[in-house]
Amino acid sequence: MDGKILGYTNTTFEDMYTVDNNGYYGKFGGSFIPEMMHKNIEFLKLKYLEIIQDSNFQEEFHSLLRDYVGRPSPLYFSQALSDIYGGKVYLKREDLNHTGSHKINNTIGQILLAKRLGKKRIIAETGAGQHGVATATVCAKAGLECIIYMGATDVARQKPNVDKIKFLGAKVIPVTSGNKTLKDATNEAIRDWISNPESTHYIIGSVVGPHPYPDMVSRFQSVISEEIQKQLIEKTGKSNPSKVIACVGGGSNAAGAFYHFLDQKEVELIAVEAAGKGVDTGESAATTALGNMGVLHGAMTLLMQTEDGQVVEPYSVSAGLDYPGIGPLHAHLFDSNRASFVNVTDEEALNAALELTKIEGIIPALESSHALAALSKIDIKKDEVVVLNLSGRGDKDMDTYLNYHKQKAQ
Amino acid sequence: MNRIANTFNNRRNNILSIYFTAGHKGLNTCVDILKHLENSGVDIVELGIPFSDPVADGPTIQKSSETALLNGMSVKQLFEELQNLRDDVTIPVLLMGYINPIIQFGVEAFCKKCHEVGVDGVIIPDLPLDIYERHYKDIFEQYNIVNTLLVTPQTSDERIRQIDHKSNGFIYVVSSNGTTGDKNAVLHNDYFAHIKSLELETPTLIGFGIRDNKTFENACKYANGAIIGSRFVQHIEEGYSDKHIKSFVDEIVKS
Ligand SMILES: Cc1ncc(COP(=O)(O)O)c(C=O)c1O
Numbered sequence: 001m002d003g004k005i006l007g008y009t010n011t012t013f014e015d016m017y018t019v020d021n022n023g024y025y026g027k028f029g030g031s032f033i034p035e036m037m038h039k040n041i042e043f044l045k046l047k048y049l050e051i052i053q054d055s056n057f058q059e060e061f062h063s064l065l066r067d068y069v070g071r072p073s074p075l076y077f078s079q080a081l082s083d084i085y086g087g088k089v090y091l092k093r094e095d096l097n098h099t100g101s102h103k104i105n106n107t108i109g110q111i112l113l114a115k116r117l118g119k120k121r122i123i124a125e126t127g128a129g130q131h132g133v134a135t136a137t138v139c140a141k142a143g144l145e146c147i148i149y150m151g152a153t154d155v156a157r158q159k160p161n162v163d164k165i166k167f168l169g170a171k172v173i174p175v176t177s178g179n180k181t182l183k184d185a186t187n188e189a190i191r192d193w194i195s196n197p198e199s200t201h202y203i204i205g206s207v208v209g210p211h212p213y214p215d216m217v218s219r220f221q222s223v224i225s226e227e228i229q230k231q232l233i234e235k236t237g238k239s240n241p242s243k244v245i246a247c248v249g250g251g252s253n254a255a256g257a258f259y260h261f262l263d264q265k266e267v268e269l270i271a272v273e274a275a276g277k278g279v280d281t282g283e284s285a286a287t288t289a290l291g292n293m294g295v296l297h298g299a300m301t302l303l304m305q306t307e308d309g310q311v312v313e314p315y316s317v318s319a320g321l322d323y324p325g326i327g328p329l330h331a332h333l334f335d336s337n338r339a340s341f342v343n344v345t346d347e348e349a350l351n352a353a354l355e356l357t358k359i360e361g362i363i364p365a366l367e368s369s370h371a372l373a374a375l376s377k378i379d380i381k382k383d384e385v386v387v388l389n390l391s392g393r394g395d396k397d398m399d400t401y402l403n404y405h406k407q408k409a410q
Numbered sequence: 411m412n413r414i415a416n417t418f419n420n421r422r423n424n425i426l427s428i429y430f431t432a433g434h435k436g437l438n439t440c441v442d443i444l445k446h447l448e449n450s451g452v453d454i455v456e457l458g459i460p461f462s463d464p465v466a467d468g469p470t471i472q473k474s475s476e477t478a479l480l481n482g483m484s485v486k487q488l489f490e491e492l493q494n495l496r497d498d499v500t501i502p503v504l505l506m507g508y509i510n511p512i513i514q515f516g517v518e519a520f521c522k523k524c525h526e527v528g529v530d531g532v533i534i535p536d537l538p539l540d541i542y543e544r545h546y547k548d549i550f551e552q553y554n555i556v557n558t559l560l561v562t563p564q565t566s567d568e569r570i571r572q573i574d575h576k577s578n579g580f581i582y583v584v585s586s587n588g589t590t591g592d593k594n595a596v597l598h599n600d601y602f603a604h605i606k607s608l609e610l611e612t613p614t615l616i617g618f619g620i621r622d623n624k625t626f627e628n629a630c631k632y633a634n635g636a637i638i639g640s641r642f643v644q645h646i647e648e649g650y651s652d653k654h655i656k657s658f659v660d661e662i663v664k665s
Contacts, residue, residue, distance in 0.1 A: 032509060034466045034535040035560040036584065038569070177472060183463065190465040195588045197564050295510045295536065296463060308484035309514030310462040 017262035017329070017338060023211025026335055028302070028328035031210030032295045036194040041210055041298075043117075048212045051116055052109065052219065064108050065223060068141075069098045071105075073224075075231035075387070080359040085375040087242070087384035090235075091362070092228055092257065094391050101365060101392030102221060102253040103134035107203055109220035111138040114201035121145045121200040125189040127154055127182035127249065128320035128367060129161025130392055131205030136170035146170035149188040151181040154319045161396050179313035182249070182323045186297050206250025207327035210298030214255075214327050221256025228387055229260055242384035245270045246391065247370040248341075249285075249320045251327040253391035258339070269339035271330060272374040274316035278345055285314035286343040287326045288334045296324070302331040317346035317400065318366040320392075348373040350404045353394060357401075365392030366400065413502040413530045414556055414579040417453055418613045418634060425635025426451075426626070426663060427615055428642050429506060431458035431474040432491070433483025435650050440491055444499045446652045450659035452501065454615075456533060456637065459485060459507030466535040468591040470640035485515040489523045496528035504558060504579075506533040517546055521553035531556030531579050539573065558582055563601050570608060577612040583633060585618045591640025592619055602632035623664045638662065 008027065009020045016026075023029050023045070033041050051057060065071040074093045081089040094102040107124075114122060122139050124146075126132030132148040139146035148165050152174040155162050165172050178184035186208075193202045207214040207221075229239040244261055246254035248271045261267040276284035284290060287302050294303035296311055304312040304324040314324040326334075333339035344352075349366060352373035357363045364372060368391045380386055394401065417425065428447055432440045440457060447455055460475035460483050467475070488505075495503065505524065512520050512534065524532070532555060537546070542557060550557050556579035561570050563586060573581060583605055586598060605614060616629040617637030629636035645658045 030541060031538065032536045032541065033538055035538065036466065036562045036564060036587065038538065038562075039564040039566070177476075178462070187463050187465050191468075191589050194466065195592070197587050294513060295508075297465075298536070303510075305510070305514065307514065308486065309511030310479060310484075311510075 013265070014263045016336070017333065019211065019215040025328050025332035027293065028300050028331040028335070029211055029214060030300050031298055032300065033210045033298045034194065036197065037210070040193070040197055045212050048113070048216050051113055052216065057112060057116070060112055061109055065105065069104050069108065070096065071223065072227040072231070073097055075228060075235065077235065078360055081375065085380055086382060087380040087386045089375070090241070090385065090387045091390045092224060092387055094224065094253065094389060095362070095364065095368070095393035099130070099134045099137050100395060101130040101134065102224065102256060103131040103205060104137065105223055105256065106205065106217050106220045106252060107131070107134040107138045110201070110203040111142050111144070114144070114203070115142060117201060119144070119199065119201035121147070121196065122203055123147045123149065123189050123192050123200055124203045124205055125149045125182065125185040126205060127151070127185070127322055128318065128365070129154065129158040129165065129396060130320060130365070132165045132170070132172070133161050133168070135203050135205070136165045136168035139170060140168045147192065148172050149175055149185040149192070151175050151179070151185045153180040154182070154185070157400070158319055158396050181319065183311065183314070190297065206252040207255045207329055208250040208297055208299060208325065214299065214329055217252050218255040218259060218329060221252050222259035224253070224256035224389065225258060225260035228257070232385065232387070236385055240264050240267050241387045243268045243270055243378070243380070243386045244389070245272065245371050245374055245386065246389040247272045247321060247367050248326055248330055249323050249367060250325070251330040253389050255327065255329055257387070257389040262338070269333065270374060270378060271333065271339045271341050272371045273341060273343045274318055274321035274349070274370055275343035275345045276315040276317070279343060283315035285316040285322050285324070287324065288341045289343055291325070299328050301325050301328045302334065318349065318370065320365070320367040321370060342374045342377050344370040344373040344377070350401070353397070353401060354405065362390070363394035364390055365394050366397045368392055412554060412556065414454070417502055418580065422613070422634055424630050424663070425453045425615060426659070427454035427456060427635060427637040428452050429456040429458060429637060429639035430643055430646060431460055431471060431478050432488050433460060433478030433481045434474040434643065435646060436481050437483065437487065438491055439650065440488070441495060441498065443646070443650050443655070444495070444503065446650065446655040447659070448499055448501050449652060450656040451663065452659055453635065454502045454504070456504045456506045456639070459488060459505055459511055461508040461511055464508060466589055468589040468640060470591040470643050474643045485511050485520065489527060492527040492529065502530045503528070504531040504533055504556070505529055509534050509537045518549050521549050521555050524555050525553040529555070531558055533558040533582060535560065539576065560584055561605070563587055563598065567608065570605070570610070574610040574612050580613040580615050580634070581610065582637070583614050583616045585616050585620070585629070588618060590618055599628070599632070602629065606632045623662055626662050
C-alpha cells in the first residue's frame, strides 16, 4: 500500500504534516475500528474541531492551563548543558506542570470535551502512570468516575503513581495479558469502551489510536510549541530554534513540541526512541528502527511486529516509552524524513538522568532522560539554539535511579 | 452460487454457526475440528486467525489466540492446513481475524489463497466499512470472498440499512455492547425484535453471549440463526473428538 492508495489529500509543504480529511498523515493514520466503536468515533470525527475550537472551550481550556496547570511552563537556558554539548541548550520545563508532566495538557482538554459530550465515566490507559495521574486529577476536579488500566508490570515499577491515582479517587485495574505493559493496558481500555459506549469517554494518553485522537491530542499538546515560540522571541529575538528534541513513546510530548515548527523547514526536529538494552538485542522499543507498516489500536502506523503481523512485545526501562508503535504523525515524519529519529539505551538514559540531576539540580523523568541522552548523539554547532522538551519529572523513577546509582557505585 | 448463500437458500431458520480459533488445539487440528462440526450438523464455521491484540475479544478467545500463537499458528500455516479443505468439508467456512496479519500476508495474496482453498468469506472486526470500500472491496470481490459486516446496538437504523444494502452472505448482529463471550451480556430481546422489524434483505445471525440451548433458541426467534464462539472454545479445551463435539452441538440444538 502506498500513500496514493490511501488517498492522502494534503499536498503543499504547509499542510503536509497535518491530518487530512480522512484522518491520514501521508500513508499513516485512519480509523481501523470495530463497528462497536463506530458511533463514538464517528461523532468525535464530525464534532471535535467544532467543540475544541469553540471560543468558550478555548477560554476555559486556556484559563485552566494557566491557573490550574501553571502554564506557561518556563523555557530555561541551561548553561551547564550548553557548556558540555555546545550551542545554546534550552529546557522546556513540562516537568513543572501540575502532576509533573505534559500529560495534563491533554487531559484538561479531553475532560472539557467529555463534559460537553455528557459523559459520566472516564477510562484511560497508562504506562508510566503520568497519564493515569493526569486523568485521575481532572476527573477528581470534574467529579467524574475514573478507571485507569495499567499493565501489571508497570503497576509494580511505578508504584508512587499508582498510589497517587488511587488517592485521587480513581480505580486502577492491573492488566495481566501479554507483556503486562502499555500496549496491553490500551487493549483493555478499548475493550472497556466497547462494553460501555454510552456512559464513557476514553481519554487516550498519546497521539495514538484512531482518527481523530492523534490530531486532537496533538492540538491539546501544541500549547508547548506555541509557548516555545513566544519565549524564544523574548530570549533570542527569533521564534525558531535550530533544533527541537523530544522523546517518543506514543509521541504526544514530541507532537506538542514539534507542532508549530512542522511547517518551518529550517527547524530540525529530533525524535528520540527507547533502544532498551540495544536495538539489536531483542529487548528494545525503538519502533522506527525495528518496525514496519501495520495496524494497531485503530491506526495504520509503524509497528514492531513479526512477519505474520503479530505485534512484538517491546522493552524499555522506561514504562512511558515501552510501546511497540508510534503515533501516525511520527510515522509520517519518519517516512518523509521531516524528523530525524535517534535511539537511546536504558543505560544512556539513566546516565543522562544522573547528569542533569548533578549539574542542574533537576531530576528528570526516565522518558525525558532519553531526550537528554540524545544531546551527545547529535551534532550541535556553536550558535545553534536547541530546545529540549523536558516532558516530566523523576519522582516516579526514584527507585530505579537509586538502584542504578548504587549498582554503579559498586 | 457461493456456499453461504446456498446455506440460507436451503434453510432460513435455526442456522447454527460455530467459531473456534485455528491452532488452539495444536497445529494441523483445525480441519479435523471442521469435519467434526460438519458431522454434528453445524451449518457454518468461523475459523479464527489468532492475533496478538484482539481488542474485540473477551478472555476466552484472547486465551485461545495466545495458545494458538504459541503453538505456531500463522496465516501462512493456516492456508497450508486448509490446502485440501474441500476434499472433506462442504459447509461454508469463513475466516475471522484482525486486519494486521492479513495486511502483512498481503490482502490480495490472502484473498487469492482463500479462493484457492475454498474459504467462502471473512469477518474482520477492525476493518470498518468505509476503509473496506475505499481500499479493499475490489480485491475481495475479484476473488469472490464475502466480507461479513457487523451491526451492534450502537449502529443507527440508517447505518444498518446501508450495511444491509452492502452485505452479501449474512449480517453479524452483535447481541450487546461488549466483547466476545461476555458473561454479563444481557440478551436484549427488544433490540433483537427491532432488528427483525427492519425486515432486512440480508440474512442475520446473532452472536456474542450465545452459550446454550436457551440463548440459541431465543436468538433464532429473531434472526435466521446464531453464532457460538467462546462457549465452544471452552468446550474443546477438554478435547475435540467427534463425539465430544457432537455432544456440544446436540445440547445446543436439542429439539
Ligand atoms: C514524562 C513522560 N514523558 C514522555 C512520555 C511518553 O509519552 P509521549 O510519547 O506520548 O509523550 C511519558 C509517558 O508516560 C511520560 O510520562
